[in-house]
Amino acid sequence: MPSVPGIHEPVPRALQRVLRAAVLEHLSAERRRTHPPVLHVGVPARAARCFEVRTEDRLDHALRVEVVEAMCRASLARDFVPLVWLTREEEGHDVEDLAWAxxxxxxxxxxxxxxxxxxxxxxxxxxxxxxxxxxWRRLRPPRPPD
Known part of the structure; x- marks a missing residue:
């Protein structure tokens, strides 16, 4: 058992597919070059609750925990543990990523x-x-079956 919580190698195939779907969904949904981070809870490309993190919202640790808990409660009430993902721009938000983690x-x-x-x-x-x-350098959605 790994000592650090989180996703470890080897990543299960099912999880890889779900996370690829999250990248594809973000790629197709967010067209703006600059955009705020958005916290998602649920299942990519199916159903998710979203919380846009605006720059002016100065969220401390306790408020972030409250946001995550509130977003997870509906899924947990249905005995489903949701995936939590944060969509953002490509460059430099490592401190924010760790705060949300x-x-x-x-x-x-x-x-x-x-x-x-x-x-x-x-x-x-x-x-x-x-x-x-x-x-991925170039990500494309999967082709529909013939």
């Missing part, structure tokens, strides 16, 4: 479940706690 971990502890945060951009996903992730 800490809040997600604390919320999971308070809710009695294991929650992990994955950061998603238009070209990659990454677990900010372990550094495990995947990236």
């Amino acid at each position: 800490a809040a997600v971990g604390a919320a999971g502890f308070e809710l009695g479940v294991s929650l992990d945060l994955v950061v998603v951009t238009r070209r990659w996903w990454r677990d900010p706690r372990t550094g495990v992730g995947r990236s």
Whole structure:
């Protein structure tokens, strides 16, 4: 058992597919060059609750934990542990990523479940706690079956 919480290698195929779907969804949904981070809770490309993190919102750790808990409650009431991911721009938000990862971990502890945060951009996903992730130079949606 790894000593650091988060996603570790080897990443299960099912999780890889879900996280690739999160990248594809972000790639197709967010067309702006500059955009605020958005916290998502649920299942990529299916159903998710979203919280846009505005620059003027100065969220401390306790408020972040409250946001994550509130967003997770509906899924947990249906006995489903949701995925939590943060979509953002490509460059430099590592401190914010770690702050959200800490809040997600604390919320999971308070809710009695294991929650992990994955950061998603238009070209990659990454677990900010372990550094495990995947990236693509050119990502295309899968072809429909013939």
